[in-house]
Amino acid sequence: MSTFLGIPKVLSKITGAPATKAEPGVRGTHHQWVNGDPIPENTLRWGASFPEGAEVTLKNTQMRKNLGYATTTIRNKRNARVEEMPDWQDLRNAASQIKSSTMSRLPELLVQMEENVKAHGGIVHWARDAKEANEIIYSILQEKQVTEVVKVKSMVTQEINMNEYLAERGIDAFETDLAELIVQLGKDMPSHIVVPAIHRNRAEIKEIFEREMEDAPEHLEADPRALAMAARAHLRAKFLKAKVAISGSNMMVADTGALSVYESEGNGRMCLTLPETLISVVGIEKMVPSYEDIEVFSQLLPRSATGERMNPYTSFWTGVTPGDGPQEFHLILLDNGRSKTLANAVGREALNCIRCGACMNVCPVYEHVGGHAYNSVYPGPIGAILTPQLLDGRDHHDPVHTLPYASTLCGACGDACPVKIDIPGILVHLRHEITERNRGGIPSGWDIGMKVSSKVMGNGKLWGTAEKAAKLGRIVAGKDERISNVPWPVSAWTRNKDIPAPPARSFRDWLADEEKAGHEPTKAKATPAKPAGAHAAKKEEN
Amino acid sequence: MGAREDILAAVRGALKDSPYPTPEVERNYRMEGTDAPGSEPVIADMIEKLEDYNAVVVRTNEAGIEDVIADFLKGLNSVVVPHGLKDSWKEAAGRDGRTVREDSREANLTHKELDETDAVVTASRVAISLSGTIILDGEPDQGRRAITLVPDTHVVVLRASDVYPTVPQAVRILSENPTRPTTWIAGPSATADIELVRVAGVHGPRNLRVVIVD
Ligand code: SF4
Numbered sequence: 001m002s003t004f005l006g007i008p009k010v011l012s013k014i015t016g017a018p019a020t021k022a023e024p025g026v027r028g029t030h031h032q033w034v035n036g037d038p039i040p041e042n043t044l045r046w047g048a049s050f051p052e053g054a055e056v057t058l059k060n061t062q063m064r065k066n067l068g069y070a071t072t073t074i075r076n077k078r079n080a081r082v083e084e085m086p087d088w089q090d091l092r093n094a095a096s097q098i099k100s101s102t103m104s105r106l107p108e109l110l111v112q113m114e115e116n117v118k119a120h121g122g123i124v125h126w127a128r129d130a131k132e133a134n135e136i137i138y139s140i141l142q143e144k145q146v147t148e149v150v151k152v153k154s155m156v157t158q159e160i161n162m163n164e165y166l167a168e169r170g171i172d173a174f175e176t177d178l179a180e181l182i183v184q185l186g187k188d189m190p191s192h193i194v195v196p197a198i199h200r201n202r203a204e205i206k207e208i209f210e211r212e213m214e215d216a217p218e219h220l221e222a223d224p225r226a227l228a229m230a231a232r233a234h235l236r237a238k239f240l241k242a243k244v245a246i247s248g249s250n251m252m253v254a255d256t257g258a259l260s261v262y263e264s265e266g267n268g269r270m271c272l273t274l275p276e277t278l279i280s281v282v283g284i285e286k287m288v289p290s291y292e293d294i295e296v297f298s299q300l301l302p303r304s305a306t307g308e309r310m311n312p313y314t315s316f317w318t319g320v321t322p323g324d325g326p327q328e329f330h331l332i333l334l335d336n337g338r339s340k341t342l343a344n345a346v347g348r349e350a351l352n353c354i355r356c357g358a359c360m361n362v363c364p365v366y367e368h369v370g371g372h373a374y375n376s377v378y379p380g381p382i383g384a385i386l387t388p389q390l391l392d393g394r395d396h397h398d399p400v401h402t403l404p405y406a407s408t409l410c411g412a413c414g415d416a417c418p419v420k421i422d423i424p425g426i427l428v429h430l431r432h433e434i435t436e437r438n439r440g441g442i443p444s445g446w447d448i449g450m451k452v453s454s455k456v457m458g459n460g461k462l463w464g465t466a467e468k469a470a471k472l473g474r475i476v477a478g479k480d481e482r483i484s485n486v487p488w489p490v491s492a493w494t495r496n497k498d499i500p501a502p503p504a505r506s507f508r509d510w511l512a513d514e515e516k517a518g519h520e521p522t523k524a525k526a527t528p529a530k531p532a533g534a535h536a537a538k539k540e541e542n
Numbered sequence: 543m544g545a546r547e548d549i550l551a552a553v554r555g556a557l558k559d560s561p562y563p564t565p566e567v568e569r570n571y572r573m574e575g576t577d578a579p580g581s582e583p584v585i586a587d588m589i590e591k592l593e594d595y596n597a598v599v600v601r602t603n604e605a606g607i608e609d610v611i612a613d614f615l616k617g618l619n620s621v622v623v624p625h626g627l628k629d630s631w632k633e634a635a636g637r638d639g640r641t642v643r644e645d646s647r648e649a650n651l652t653h654k655e656l657d658e659t660d661a662v663v664t665a666s667r668v669a670i671s672l673s674g675t676i677i678l679d680g681e682p683d684q685g686r687r688a689i690t691l692v693p694d695t696h697v698v699v700l701r702a703s704d705v706y707p708t709v710p711q712a713v714r715i716l717s718e719n720p721t722r723p724t725t726w727i728a729g730p731s732a733t734a735d736i737e738l739v740r741v742a743g744v745h746g747p748r749n750l751r752v753v754i755v756d
Contacts, residue, residue, distance in 0.1 A: 066737075073738045090571040097567040104562035107553050120721060126545040178744060179735035195735060202736055224736040228744050235745065240653045256720040266691060266731040266746025273687045274653055284549065291720045295713040296571070298726075299673075309591060310673035310728035313746060315687075318721035323647025324686040325723055335545075339552035345560040 035188050043161045044391055046189065047375035049399040050406045054373040063199045067191075067370050070198045071361045077307025078358065085303070094296050096420040099352035102287050103342065109254040109287050110333065116257025120319025122329040129336050130160035133281055136332055137162060137246065140279055141171055146243050150235075152261060152268045153177035154248025155193055155355055156281050156334060158377040162246070173246065174238055176267035178231050185212035191371025191379060194305045194357035199370055202227065235267065245271035245326070249282045250354065251297055255290045258318045259331070262301055262311050272315050278326035283334050285342075285351040297354060300418035304356040337390030346429040350385045352419045359413035359423060365406055374406065375399060381413035385426045394430075394437040404430035575672070575707025584671045585754060588705050591674025595729020596742050597750040607699060607755055608634035611663055614697045614751040615640060618660035622651060622689050626682020627663065631699070635663045645689050646682070656692035662747075663697045664690055669705045670712045674729065676700060676752070677712060679722045687723055695749040698727075702756045 034056065040046035047053055057063065082088055102109060114124045127133035141149065149166070151157060151173050163173045163184070175184040179197040183190050186208040190196030197205070206222040213234055220230060247268070249259040259280055261268045272278060288294065294316075302311045320329050342348045360366045360380025371379035376387045384403040387393070393400035404427045407413075413423040577583045589599045600610045611634040615621060621635045625646035636642040643659060645651045651659075665683035669676045676698055678684040690696050706712050716724060731746030742748060 070738055087571040090568075094567055094569055094571055097565040100562060101564045101567060104557065104564040106557070107550050110550065110553070126549050128545045128548055132545060176745070177735070178733045182735070195738070197735055200736075205736055224739040225741045227736055228733055228741040232744050236657070239745070240657055253720070258720060264731070265733045265744035267744065269687065269691050269725065270745050273691055284553070291717045292710070292713055295710040298713075299571075299709050302673075306734060308728075310670075310675045310726070312595070312728050312730065312732050314726035316724040316726075318723075321647075321680070321723045323650065324680060325688070333549070335549045335552065339549060339556050342553060342562075343556035343559060348556075348562070 035186070039161075039164050039187070039189070041161065041164070043158055043189075043377045044387055045376060045393070045398075045400050047399070049402040050374060051402055052399075053375045054369040054406075057370045057373040058368065060370070062201070062204075063370050064368065066199050066201045068367055070195065071367050074195070074307055074361050078304065078361065079307075081303040081307045081309060084309075085299070091296055091299055092418055092420050095300055095354075095418060096352065098288055098293050098296060099419055102289055103285070103348065103351065105289065106284065106287065106342070109289055110284060112254045113252055113257060113287065114331075114333070116254070117319050117329075117331050120257055122257070122319035122331055125330060125332045127281075127332050127334045127336070130334075133160050133332055133334050133336070134162055134165040136330075137279055137281070138166065138169060138171070140277070140330055141166070141244060144244055144277055146171070148172045148174065148238070148242065149244045149246055150174050150176050150238055150242040150271050150275065151245065152247035152263065152271045153180045153196070154246075154281070155377065156248045156283050157246060158190065159283075159336065160281065160334070162281070174235070176235050176239070176271060177263070178228060178265060178267075181231055181235070182208060185209065189372060190377060192357060192360060193355050193378065193380075193382075199372070235270075239267075239270040239274055242271075242275045244277045244279065245275040246279045246281065247271055249280050249286060250301065251294065252282055252287050253289075253291050253294065253316075254287055256318060258291065258316045260294065260314060260316050262298075262314045264306070264312045266313055269313050269315055272317065273325050275326055277328040277330070279330045279332065281332045281334055283336070283338055285338050301354055301356055304358040304416070304418040337392070340392060341386075341389040344389060347385065347389050347426050347433075349421050350382065350389060350426060352421055353382050353386065354419055355382075356418055358416040358418065362412040362416045364408055364410060364412070369406075374403065376403075381407060381423045381427075382421075385423055385430060388430060388434075394434045396434075396438050401434050404428075404434065571710075572708055573710045575711075577707055579706045579711065580701075580703040584705055584707050585702055585756075587707070588669060588671040588674060589754070591671065592729065592750075592752055595674055595732070595750070597674075597729050597752055599752045599754060601754045601756065603756050607631065607753060610753045611635060611697055611699070612637045614753070615661055615663075615695075618695065620659045621661045621663060622656065622659045622693060623663050624683060624685025624689060625649075626685070627665065628683065631663060645685055647686060650686065651689070653688070653692065656688060659693045661695035661697060662689050662693045663699070665699050666704070668712045668715045669700050670709055671705055671707050672709060675709075675712070676727045677716065677724060678727070679716060679719060679724045687725055690725065690727075691746055694743075694747055695751065696727075696730075696747040697751045697753065699753045699755060702754055705754075 117124050125136045127136055147170060149171065166173050175181045179195055182197040182200060182205055192198040202222045202224060205227055206220055209216045209227060209230055210220055215234055216230055220226060247261055250262045251260045261272060302308045320327055338351060341351055359382050363381050366380040374383050376383050378386050384406045388400045388403050391400055395401060407427050409424050409427065411424050417423060592599050602610050608630055611631055615635060618640065620641040622643045622645055623632050623635055625644055632642060643651055643655065664685055666676050667679045678690060730748050730750040731743050732740055733744045734740045
């Protein structure tokens, strides 16, 4: 039986479905989207299953090299910036509580947001799904009679595949974030939510610019500065003449109606400030109740995302300001599977995500397979819990059902997450749901395995025992703390790479000792013993 | 049913079937720093953070502001100033024969005019030493957002007494006018999108020059 990450491929035979049945919205002939294919119609589910995607990306050694370098750098920077903050855990706690209370009051906050934006001269639209959002955008652009728009990097416009929708109707949407520009010119797909071109190195970028940028300077050097300046010159003219800009938003503030964009290059400010009309598409979950809540996220987001104390530019605006900036503002509030996700009592925590990317930067699976393997615009640990929920993809027919298995459950993602989303817990919960949803027929080895493991994971005492057993892994691992020879099903994973040995102490042991010693768990940084996730993350840096 | 009602009904339904816990938000994080706003350690910290972002900082007293502004603009030919900027600062901006263009919400310079202007001089609203952030909220001495964006050099005047140690302290002040268009600036424009190498200056001003006034 062929397996990958412990997901037996034969499962689909049992359920009678082909392993890589073309899903609606999946074009192209490859098992996985590869550079050069047409951009898929559905960017939440753009190719085959995760195991198949990973099989393709693991062969791309250049990409793995680029990615390994980048994630290591970003992790080190982030750790240094987090260490500076003695109140980091307090900020995380507050962020998590703010998001929970936002979700519990979401209907009233959405209405409050709508009222405040309208009161300041903005126009509010609601969109149930991607198609509806794109139709609204297109009708505004038609009314403005434009064939070009500039846009700020935004995950939600990727999610609804706006660029493709508009291109088919004769409108060019120009990406203005350097990384998104690289991806767009390279006819590529983003592979990270914060650093979309993380899988590309300078030589590849030079080549893309020379090939695709009509006004690229002659004799362009493969040097980050030279490349950035070429992008500056290329985009300046577009900024100055654009009539309409499109953005997302990092956060909406219900009690004042403010929206925000956190960015670095100033391309965001250009789009938010110079055109006559601004359209912002925002997921309904991107809300905080009150203006003071921005003080929490303004501290957590930049340090978690890029390891900076503060990103160079942050913009806040409410509706329209006479004489300053766009004089017409449209806010599109998008559902696209979010209300469905909210109904899942465990998995809905994924909606608290502020898209910082920290979870993917610490994920050993992401580091090795890269963002494209996830076959969705949301890669890494957050993608593994968000995508199947947004799409309601629990069936074995649906390639996204494999995403919750794209994890070693090492816990690093949950430890890194600034809003304390229990990503490992949700992964396990979704695996359980997938197993339950696909009952019937002859139970496979996988079904039985999942039943046992969900029992263990659902029971604190048993899980503790299992963790102790996992420590045996350290003996198997030997001196270099790598496990390379293990039996099925882990062998499917280790054939391609070594897995780090489990940490010497489990997080639960650590916490118990801390509590016994009367320490606040938040003082963890001062004590030599680190929680399991931190240990695992550190080891990956070696 | 329209999309609005559909979405609100779906969200209400999701919450009704399994209510979300509503925890009290515990704001145990630092609200204030140990040092007073504008005190020596706070200013020293602010300067360190700004220099880390490659901004150029000069500290002066009230009487020295004009000279520092003029110094920062040396070699540049044109400068935009917001209508409400102090007259003596406008005069300093125009020294050495520099062209001074005034901009206001009522009389906007065009994008092209801004693009052809070398620099901009503005005041600021508040700053945060913890993160080296300077915040503008569009008062008449700070001007429209576009003027601090398109010219390549931004000279910003910051009063020491407006430099606060923490983010919550600054947000308190901004929350007095929470619907104003607000720009937080932490260093000149920068990108790290190519191999995570930080390159200063992509689309915003490539030079940030800060006058700190004691
Ligand atoms: S899940 Fe957490 S760590 Fe991952 S992107 Fe979202 S907020 Fe960041």
